[in-house]
Amino acid sequence: MGSDFTQQIRDKAKELLEKGTVECVIGYETGSDGFSARPAFIYEPAEVERLVFDNTCSHNLVKYLLNKKGKPTAVIVKGCDSRSLNLLLSEKQIDRDNIFIIGVVCPGVVEWGWNNRSDQLQIRCNWCRQHNPVIYDFLVGEPVTEGPPDDFADIAAMETKSTEEREAFWREQAEHCVRCYACRQACPGCYCIDCFVEQLDPEWVGIRIAPEENLMWNTIRAFHLAGRCISCNECERVCPVNIPLSLLNRRIEREVLGLFDYRAGMSEDAVAPLITFMKDEKLGIGE
């Protein structure tokens, strides 16, 4: 798989750069440890040999498109990444005309290992039902059949705990949080110029790094992603203190799926359920 995918990507990148279709191809290259992939920005046809694709290609590169506004750019997307691309299109953050999408049928990506190649699939790949990109101009790989609907077993397990236990759990997590905002920086849905957490007037979240303020930060961020999170789980992957953010995001994702039968990022012109109103919609609340 790896070398074949890599070759197809290199060929396409070369063609795009030579023809001048795009200025830059955002893909993956091998990192300094010799095997883990890291983001690569290729501007010259001669440099396409740097590009690789294998199961260490974890980063959601769509985030970088936000810095390429107005510049023709190609980007390599896996299934989950492609959904975030749709999210940004529907929220008018990027311009479809300027983007060439190289979709890759995702084999699943592995955890990062210190000095040795891990073969442990990331947890996001267990619940992933979008190995095939939902939007692309050029597809690498044969589309695969997706598994049965996600049962959200991790969320169900969390819900067997009492409210007090869960509160204690999250307070504990908030004590770990160092508010590095890596979750936000990795998240394709977090693109505000002036994030609420950094505003001083009004001061939505206290600036001090204290557990209750951290809890506020993580909760509001989860709500800002309600109906928008595409579960690429980059936030959790990049968290230096291993806060299980997927438990927050997927709890809301399950709610949105149940209430509105909606999965974020499945089409480029979708209107998210929380910013639309249908006359007949039933919320199952007070009805």
Added chain:
Amino acid sequence: MSRIGVFVCHCGTNIGGVVNVPEVVEAARHMPLVAYADANKYTCSEVGQASIRDAIREQRLDRVVIASCSPRMHENTFRRTVAAAGLNPYLLEISNIREHCSWVHSDSKDATAKAIDLVRMAVAKVARHESLLPKQVGLTKRALIIGGGITGIQAALDIASAGHEVVLVEKEPSIGGRMSQLDKTFPTLDCSACILTPKMVDVAQHPNITLLTYSEVKEVRGFVGNFEVDILKKAKMVDYVKCTGCGTCWQACPERIPSEFDMGLGSRPAIYIPFAQAVPNKPVIDIANCRYEKYLKWKETEEGPEPPQCRICEGVCPTEAIDRSQKDEIITEKFGAVVVTTGFKTFDHSVYGEYGGGRYPDVISSLELERLMSAAGPTGGEVLRPSDGSHPKNVVFIQCVGSRDDKVGRPYCSKVCCMYTAKHAIMLREHDHEVQCYVFYIDVRAGGKDFEEFARRAQDETGALYLRGRVSQIYQEGKNLKVLGEDSLIGRPVEIEADLVVLATGMEPSDNADLIAQKLNISYNTYNFLIEAHPKLRPVETQTDGIFVAGTCVGPRDIPDCVAHGGAAAAKVVALLSQDSLTTDPLTSIVDPMKCVGCFACKEVCPFNAIDEQVTRDKRTIASINESLCKGCGLCVVACRPGAVNLRGFTSQQLLSEVLTLVRG
């Protein structure tokens, strides 16, 4: 530093009876930035207002808190008060210690503590208030009326007579609406057409009215004073400049189609006017049914057998007015105000299985009976049974068909049915003295001038038998109908052999009333009746400025009410159009261009289409608020993740100040 004045109102004993007002005043004196605090027996009285004005001047106050009743009650009054003393009217905050405190609490100690908290919150908020200035926008002095029934006609005539231009849009080929289908009108029994047609002619002849029949409103943009409306003019296929309305064509047309105007009881040609007194009295070609148009359509594909060609109308027309080159056309016009008078249709009684579900030809709706009674109707005014053309002698009326019935989802009373049934009973007897009428009713609702007398007349003078109860079943027996019901007053089943059964079908809004409401951004209820801004105090206004509603599209009402309603809407329109410019409320949203990321979630949630796109100097596309359209509802504020949108007068900073003051004590 601000100098805030706090004025606490006793409101007689309304507040003072529960809340210890002197204690609140004393507490207010020690609140941050408060320079002055005092109490009044009635702050809204002239004495109370004068004391505020004096305090502002003498104490050099620059912000004011008035702790009194709900701001919905007197906020505007007090804004004028502080403005009279030279303060910006928006440097005022009302603290509601009546509805939110004294009226809902009985314990004086707790209520006083709560009142102090409420005042402290208001002080914290007003400290962050800013001076706000209203803006002036121009307006187009023209009105659009959607729907040419009696309500729309009245509104059009009244607005036009006040000197403003009016465009009246009607989807049918003629104005006149439902009233033109009626025979007589209760309770005076004047002929409906005789009182309506002069008004229709007035509309056609009025120099300020442009009549657009066979037309529909497609899209509405803009805001009060400055609406831009796309109107679809359907192709009439007749040149109205050349046409004289001589009638040769519609007499010659060989096609016969069930007449909508006659509720399908009669027929009409394919080139037609709906009824003899139609305005304009010029025909349209019904493209779906015209033989030549059908032939032209066939010619495009040549599928199936070749239909006959016709073009007789073109041959007979003395002025060569038939113009088949006409196409549907969309025109765009500007208006300052819109009146919606889209009217009603009658309930489809076929959902009632017990009344035959529409299967029996001699079970008819009340509007069908109107057509049978009308001298201009399909039977020339002779009431004949649809099944065999005989004169009915025993006629059963059933009330509340599609009214006051939860079972069919119509719990409301249609208001006119009791009266028109009384009229039918009287008129049938007048048509034929041998007729015996039976009326199954729930109540007889005859509230209105001369209405009760009229309903009594039906019972006393014409011998109509009023039976209080429901009909359980109607079935055909031979040529006649068997009606099984119950007289609940004597508690016995009743069985009547009827020649004709008339169902008093209720009113429901015209088709697509909801779609029109959506285009205009006005609300409608579960039955699609349009919702007025206030059911008592603003009966013809809507929540969208510049859009007015009148007549039966708002709810069931009779002709006099419709005329009054149309006139009322006209008065409101005239008041609006008489201004030279409009003052906008400054309590609108504003966008911080540095924070906005242009996701336009605000645009999706805005119920008033008040969000525009704007390109900044650094080429970012961001949201901007059209302050004329914005109602200050605040939905955009909630939808905005980075907090780029703020609502003037209720900014996040102001509201958080209130909350923080409360939680920090």
